[in-house]
Amino acid sequence: MQVLHISADFPDPLRPAKTRAVANLLELAPEHNHFVYSLNRTGWRAGVAALPFDDAHRAVAYGAPPFAVALRRFLLPVAHWIIRDAEQRNLKPAVVHAHKLVVEGLIGEIVADALGARLVVSSQGNTDLKFI
Numbered sequence: 001m002q003v004l005h006i007s008a009d010f011p012d013p014l015r016p017a018k019t020r021a022v023a024n025l026l027e028l029a030p031e032h033n034h035f036v037y038s039l040n041r042t043g044w045r046a047g048v049a050a051l052p053f054d055d056a057h058r059a060v061a062y063g064a065p066p067f068a069v070a071l072r073r074f075l076l077p078v079a080h081w082i083i084r085d086a087e088q089r090n091l092k093p094a095v096v097h098a099h100k101l102v103v104e105g106l107i108g109e110i111v112a113d114a115l116g117a118r119l120v121v122s123s124q125g126n127t128d129l130k131f132i
């Protein structure tokens with residue numbers, strides 16, 4: 001089974017010192033094919049760029065202002081970029097796992113719908129609590 005993960009908490013070449021919590025979770029399920037889109041907010045200017053790593057994953061840099069100002073406007077291009085990339089790679093995920101409710105969940109809903117996958121959302125951390 002293919003699982004597409006959207007997480008800002010996955011170590012990648014852009015920010016290798018991120019927590020290993022999500023990476024450790026994926027290691028607990030080696031029977032699945034995991035594809036991670038590791039999110040990195042890089043500043044307030046709009047745009048999306050990505051760097052492939054570990055054969056299956058992408059470090060995704062996107063611009064957005066701090067404090068969730070106009071959040072949806074800046075996350076839509078990220079979702080559409082992930083959809084295009086997954087289609088070009090011929091990914092057919094059964095599940096899209098958004099590893100937080102707020103940023104990842106907003107992107108994950110659009111991605112899962114476009115790819116015909118189920119959406120799983122983890123709600124965790126201070127950021128989700130603030131929005132809830």
